[in-house]
Amino acid sequence: MMELRLVPAVLLSLSAAATTVDPIRFEDGQAPQFVTHTGRTARKYLPQTMGGGVAVFDYNNDGLLDIYVVNGATMPGLSKDGPQYSDRLFRNNGDGTFTDVTDAAGVAGQGFNIGVAAGDYDNDGFEDIFIAGVRRNTLYHNSGDGTFTDVTERSGLARPDPQYGALWAVAATWVDYDHDGLLDLFVVNYVQWDPKTEPICEKGGLPDYCYPRAYAGVPNSLFHNNGDGTFTDVSVASGIRQSIGKGMAVAMADFDGDGWPDLFVSNDTLPNSLFLNERNGTFKEAAIENGVGFTENGAAISGMGVDARDIDNDGRPDIFETALLNETMPLFRNLGQAGFEEITFASGVAHASLAKTGWSNGIYDFNNDGRKDLFAACGHVMDAEASLRATVPQTNILFANLGKLRFADVTAAAGAPLGRRGVHRGAAFGDLDNDGRVDVVLTELDGPLRILHNVSPAANHWLLIRTIGTKSNRDGMGTRIRLVTEDGVQYNAVSMSVGYASSSDVRVHFGLGRRTLVQELELFWPSGTHQVVKNVKADQVLTVREP
Amino acid sequence: MTCGGKLTSRGESERVLVKLHTALALAVALLATAGPHSQAQTPRSARNEQSEREAAKERLRRLLEHDPNNIEALFGLGRLMVEEGDFASGSSLFRKYIAISPADAGAWAYLVRCAVGQNDPKGAADAQRQIELLAPTNLALHAQAACWVANSAISEVTGREFELVMSLAPNRTRSGALWYARLGQCYDRAHDTIRASRALLAAIDLDPDTETHYFRLAHVFAGEGRVGDASEVMASAIAHFPRSVTTRVEAGTIELEAGNPERALEEQRQAATLDPHSPGALSLLGRIELAQRRYPEAIATLEQAAKLAPADASIRFYAGQAWMKTDQGTQRALEHFKRSLELDPNRASTYYWLGSLYFHRNQEYPVAVQYLEQALDRAPELEAAHQMLIQAYKRLGEDAKAALELRRYQELVQHRAKAEAPK
Numbered sequence: 001m002m003e004l005r006l007v008p009a010v011l012l013s014l015s016a017a018a019t020t021v022d023p024i025r026f027e028d029g030q031a032p033q034f035v036t037h038t039g040r041t042a043r044k045y046l047p048q049t050m051g052g053g054v055a056v057f058d059y060n061n062d063g064l065l066d067i068y069v070v071n072g073a074t075m076p077g078l079s080k081d082g083p084q085y086s087d088r089l090f091r092n093n094g095d096g097t098f099t100d101v102t103d104a105a106g107v108a109g110q111g112f113n114i115g116v117a118a119g120d121y122d123n124d125g126f127e128d129i130f131i132a133g134v135r136r137n138t139l140y141h142n143s144g145d146g147t148f149t150d151v152t153e154r155s156g157l158a159r160p161d162p163q164y165g166a167l168w169a170v171a172a173t174w175v176d177y178d179h180d181g182l183l184d185l186f187v188v189n190y191v192q193w194d195p196k197t198e199p200i201c202e203k204g205g206l207p208d209y210c211y212p213r214a215y216a217g218v219p220n221s222l223f224h225n226n227g228d229g230t231f232t233d234v235s236v237a238s239g240i241r242q243s244i245g246k247g248m249a250v251a252m253a254d255f256d257g258d259g260w261p262d263l264f265v266s267n268d269t270l271p272n273s274l275f276l277n278e279r280n281g282t283f284k285e286a287a288i289e290n291g292v293g294f295t296e297n298g299a300a301i302s303g304m305g306v307d308a309r310d311i312d313n314d315g316r317p318d319i320f321e322t323a324l325l326n327e328t329m330p331l332f333r334n335l336g337q338a339g340f341e342e343i344t345f346a347s348g349v350a351h352a353s354l355a356k357t358g359w360s361n362g363i364y365d366f367n368n369d370g371r372k373d374l375f376a377a378c379g380h381v382m383d384a385e386a387s388l389r390a391t392v393p394q395t396n397i398l399f400a401n402l403g404k405l406r407f408a409d410v411t412a413a414a415g416a417p418l419g420r421r422g423v424h425r426g427a428a429f430g431d432l433d434n435d436g437r438v439d440v441v442l443t444e445l446d447g448p449l450r451i452l453h454n455v456s457p458a459a460n461h462w463l464l465i466r467t468i469g470t471k472s473n474r475d476g477m478g479t480r481i482r483l484v485t486e487d488g489v490q491y492n493a494v495s496m497s498v499g500y501a502s503s504s505d506v507r508v509h510f511g512l513g514r515r516t517l518v519q520e521l522e523l524f525w526p527s528g529t530h531q532v533v534k535n536v537k538a539d540q541v542l543t544v545r546e547p
Numbered sequence: 548m549t550c551g552g553k554l555t556s557r558g559e560s561e562r563v564l565v566k567l568h569t570a571l572a573l574a575v576a577l578l579a580t581a582g583p584h585s586q587a588q589t590p591r592s593a594r595n596e597q598s599e600r601e602a603a604k605e606r607l608r609r610l611l612e613h614d615p616n617n618i619e620a621l622f623g624l625g626r627l628m629v630e631e632g633d634f635a636s637g638s639s640l641f642r643k644y645i646a647i648s649p650a651d652a653g654a655w656a657y658l659v660r661c662a663v664g665q666n667d668p669k670g671a672a673d674a675q676r677q678i679e680l681l682a683p684t685n686l687a688l689h690a691q692a693a694c695w696v697a698n699s700a701i702s703e704v705t706g707r708e709f710e711l712v713m714s715l716a717p718n719r720t721r722s723g724a725l726w727y728a729r730l731g732q733c734y735d736r737a738h739d740t741i742r743a744s745r746a747l748l749a750a751i752d753l754d755p756d757t758e759t760h761y762f763r764l765a766h767v768f769a770g771e772g773r774v775g776d777a778s779e780v781m782a783s784a785i786a787h788f789p790r791s792v793t794t795r796v797e798a799g800t801i802e803l804e805a806g807n808p809e810r811a812l813e814e815q816r817q818a819a820t821l822d823p824h825s826p827g828a829l830s831l832l833g834r835i836e837l838a839q840r841r842y843p844e845a846i847a848t849l850e851q852a853a854k855l856a857p858a859d860a861s862i863r864f865y866a867g868q869a870w871m872k873t874d875q876g877t878q879r880a881l882e883h884f885k886r887s888l889e890l891d892p893n894r895a896s897t898y899y900w901l902g903s904l905y906f907h908r909n910q911e912y913p914v915a916v917q918y919l920e921q922a923l924d925r926a927p928e929l930e931a932a933h934q935m936l937i938q939a940y941k942r943l944g945e946d947a948k949a950a951l952e953l954r955r956y957q958e959l960v961q962h963r964a965k966a967e968a969p970k
Contacts, residue, residue, distance in 0.1 A: 202774065210772065213772065271934075288930075288937060288956050289934075289937055291938045293930070294935075295931075296906075296907045298903065298932075299931060326838070326840065345907065346908075351874070354872070
């Protein structure tokens with residue numbers, strides 16, 4: 001017998017047939033008072049268009065996601081010479097409010113920061129923070145008592161690059177690439193940049209930011225975790241160094257299904273990079289041979305954010321990338337041995353995304369119907385491009401997954417906050433109130449921090465899984481999860497690196513539709529351990545410890 | 548001595564013949580390097596040309612078997628080898644040639660090209676000195692040599708040859724502008740915009756009444772993001788050709804490509820005022836609408852332009868672009884792109900888009916392969932075409948071809964990495 005739905009589904013008119021989908025709704029959450037400052041000046045400096053990284057992670061292990069947001073600095077001095085430039089840590093009070101604990105925690109930061117990655121690199125059970133910045137990065141070790149210690153120097157991460165000098169990092173991911181049980185650090189670097197040599201550009205007779213082509217590319221960096229609080233730069237030995245890019249974001253996933261974590265890097269005006277793990281400490285760059293270097297556009301796009309998750313539940317992580325206005329937001333379907341196929345147009349994503357410049361993005365099941373949807377934070381780059389029929393402040397975009405690799409733009413029906421324009425940049429995804437619905441924390445350049453509180457009304461069920469590694473890294477980063485209900489099979493994986501410059505909930509979310517029981521949960525840990533958990537009740541945060 | 552004897556016995560008429568061959572070969576070579584659309588050929592004629600080329604090589608080899616010092620055969624085969632990128636063989640043949648005819652500056656120019664192709668700085672410098680010595684004021688010859696070394700990593704040779712050509716400019720008449728314009732194109736393609744702009748400025752100085760020199764210079768500046776400089780060049784062109792629709796359209800195109808559609812629209816309106824029925828002005832309007840994602844309007848405008856100028860390949864190309872942005876437009880886009888190819892079979896991007904549509908939208912991989920191969924024949928630097936061709940080969944189970952294509956792509960990437968590495 002058909003179950004009665006409590007909420008009417010949204011009827012979407014598509015070319016082939018009308019399709020129903022459970023509605024997705026957001027309302028404004030009670031965001032902490034915070035405004036990103038980019039040190040705007042009459043003279044234009046490229047970092048002022050970037051920034052806005054945000055993390056949602058549980059720094060004090062109270063089971064609630066806290067928020068860390070990075071901030072800019074003066075330009076061209078790159079110094080935080082005022083409280084308005086401070087990075088901030090906001091503790092989740094559990095009642096929908098947050099408390100600023102930046103000073104107590106000692107994480108106000110230094111320099112012009114862009115991105116953030118949270119992960120427990122020393123397996124002590126407390127999440128640490130890596131901050132990607134302009135010409136300086138920072139590593140904060142979580143002391144476990146509500147405070148952090150700046151260990152950048154001690155860890156070996158402060159050294160300038162021997163060839164390029166101080167690099168401009170945008171994002172990072174924690175990844176145990178060699179399966180030694182310790183999280184290593186992959187840092188996405190953008191371009192060769194120095195405030196002293198910033199070129200002057202104009203558009204339409206007005207000063208404007210220069211296009212990325214005015215700057216030379218750089219390689220990314222890979223740091224091996226030595227297990228004693230220090231890291232060794234293995235960019236050359238691992239092969240990562242061979243690829244020059246203008247990196248904006250990284251997604252970690254097992255793209256080739258060999259049980260080892262691979263890395264996809266979204267590049268700005270250069271082909272994307274796909275680093276396949278060779279299982280011997282090295283990576284092979286294989287974007288072109290796998291069909292993800294370029295889109296059908298015919299030229300390298302301005303790749304921005306990226307997330308990699310399985311949108312069609314065939315067991316293979318797919319790729320959702322954001323890009324500049326008129327470039328679409330590419331969607332690559334993973335075909336396994338045959339590489340990837342771009343389905344941006346075929347999926348229905350292309351047309352709505354052509355009018356947007358996307359930044360941070362995520363693949364999450366926002367309505368818990370068992371199909372992962374797409375969200376992208378949007379806002380244009382250049383000041384003077386209004387004539388391209390694009391305002392710099394833009395509304396974000398939300399695509400509902402209709403199944404069969406089709407998506408529909410449901411932004412207009414998703415609540416008032418989705419209709420608000422902003423120069424959006426960072427977006428971190430996580431269930432802030434543990435109600436099973438994935439919320440979004442958003443940043444805007446020189447604008448306020450916002451929380452999109454997910455109030456999707458469908459009475460669907462869910463499961464959040466927190467993995468605790470014992471032989472594997474403690475976060476379980478890289479663990480692949482297969483979930484079976486009466487409706488079928490779903491796949492997801494543990495990763496915090498989602499979107500652009502941001503760090504999302506390390507817990508893995510599944511929407512279960514009408515199912516209240518997970519028949520089987522399989523976990524494929526990085527250590528090689530295969531774990532099966534049977535008959536798991538829905539609607540809970542489940543902690544799974546590696547056996 | 549055998550060589551000398553042979554040459555003496557052939558007499559003056561053969562010398563003249565050889566010189567004529569050299570001049571013709573150089574002229575053909577320069578035309579071939581002058582622009583991406585210069586090797587006029589259809590897909591069918593490309594294959595025909597390949598077989599004709601093989602036949603010619605075979606004929607020349609037979610001549611050399613019969614007479615190893617046949618200078619016509621040495622030159623002809625050497626040229627073919629160089630054109631195929633086999634610089635070692637080309638060098639060997641031209642060395643034999645100059646042993647017989649050491650005063651032929653054209654052969655020395657080919658040796659410069661061979662040395663550059665083999666990354667042999669000494670060989671390149673030696674050969675270059677010979678051209679300088681033998682033909683110090685031959686603009687055509689030096690312009691060709693300078694074109695050949697534009698992409699060279701041997702910066703001394705490139706700089707010297709380029710400066711030599713530039714030093715010839717003050718003594719030239721208007722007809723010399725052509726060589727400087729072509730030189731500018733060579734250096735633009737080599738992404739050496741400083742030299743490209745110098746050469747094009749020289750072309751304008753020599754011949755200020757040719758619009759295309761201004762256009763090319765403006766495109767060089769625009770490509771570098773120097774939009775202000777590009778606009779200034781076009782303002783100068785407009786002042787020189789105030790009644791020219793073409794100049795207005797070109798000025799609009801440059802503004803559009805620089806991301807200033809509103810300024811482009813101003814130019815477009817001026818062009819339409821000068822000639823309300825100008826297909827070029829309509830085409831520009833269609834492109835502006837395309838950039839602004841006003842697809843139905845762009846389609847209507849470009850369809851109208853196509854009716855006014857049914858033989859304009861470019862309008863068909865942009866009409867194809869507009870149609871492919873719509874959900875149901877694939878078939879019409881294919882029709883426009885195919886018609887564009889019939890009108891201009893040399894535009895690599897048209898082959899690319901046809902390949903892309905057959906690959907992504909129609910999943911007809913064998914057809915996609917045909918178009919993508921053609922695109923890469925014409926523009927090997929079209930990186931996205933390499934990716935798609937690799938994928939298409941894979942889908943067809945042709946893994947060896949996919950691997951070969953990947954190697955070609957990797958060579959391109961290495962070249963780019965070298966160029967971007969900090970000095």
